[in-house]
Ligand SMILES: O=S(=O)(c1cccs1)N(Cc1ccc(F)cc1)Cc1ncn[nH]1
């Protein structure tokens with residue numbers, strides 16, 4: 576991957592490598608004719624927004640290109656996540672809420688589909704026979720690039736990964752202004768379920784995970800309110816001009832739907848959180864740390880224990896280590912200020928793969944802003 580003067584391992588902030596950031600893949604909107612003068616003018620008025628997203632997308636490409644070079648069997652998942660996160664922070668030039676990581680580094684293995692990242696003390700190691708989806712985000716001014724791919728080492732899984740990669744491509748192609756969300760879901764399912772995989776001498780049809788979705792996104796809001804189904808029978812709501820979507824699909828050899836299971840690692844403030852009086856002093860302290868450090872962006876337990884030594888230095892006390900935060904975090908969840916996002920799991924022994932891109936429904940075209948030469 577040509578990285579425009581970037582070092583290996585990456586160390587140079589992307590803003591130092593580009594003045595104008597490379598565009599993503601441009602696709603036409605369905606059967607729309609050449610854009611009018613007025614449409615082009617509307618598009619031009621949002622150039623700053625497109626540029627911010629292209630900047631974050633270039634960071635994402637360079638971080639994931641580096642990650643793909645070191646993700647191997649035997650790696651400790653905690654070390655892998657920390658290397659991805661530190662590189663992300665460096666290349667985006669992390670500055671508080673203005674720029675940084677978009678959400679926790681998901682590294683969901685085998686029957687786990689999403690929202691799994693190691694909690695402090697976890698010793699899980701990646702194995703040769705694993706199927707792991709890596710899902711991480713980069714954000715600038717709250718504009719999130721949400722993009723994911725799947726890693727496996729045993730070629731027997733290739734049909735599963737190809738099914739999901741093609742299903743996500745179908746979702747991207749079908750998306751467009753005035754397109755109904757349910758039509759996209761039906762097309763995704765058709766592509767996904769046209770594949771089968773041989774495992775242990777059995778031929779297994781690839782199923783789309785019926786209760787996982789893509790989603791619209793807003794500033795500092797990873798779930799913007801519209802969900803993109805990946806099976807038929809969904810919502811007839813239409814996509815609209817100017818919206819930003821994460822198009823993601825999940826293919827499984829399991830039962831075809833996920834449930835919440837295992838220890839939670841992912842959390843996020845409710846976007847319109849209620850103002851409830853907090854009695855626990857530690858809950859008050861934790862909430863002010865969350866407001867200052869993450870706002871309405873998602874976070875994970877590991878990040879509450881990070882001694883970031885930087886922005887939170889007050890009168891010599893460095894870092895914002897949140898000792899004994901678990902009780903306070905539970906309290907914030909119980910009163911409805913913070914939402915937990917537990918791992919989403921199919922049945923044990925099954926394998927779930929994911930591919931995801933962020934697309935922009937610009938007035939003049941559809942831009943697959945997170946497109947790289949990897950996927
Ligand atoms: O499953 S979601 O909650 C969702 C909500 C509505 C439609 S899809 N989710 C958003 C999210 C929630 C919490 C996080 F910590 C990170 C992301 C999708 C997603 N997860 C990873 N990449 N994309």
Ligand SMILES: [Mn+2]
Nearest residue numbers: 683687708927
């Ligand atoms: Mn998985």
Ligand SMILES: [Mn+2]
Nearest residue numbers: 710721722723
């Ligand atoms: Mn994602």
Ligand SMILES: [Mn+2]
Nearest residue numbers: 721821823931
């Ligand atoms: Mn997503």
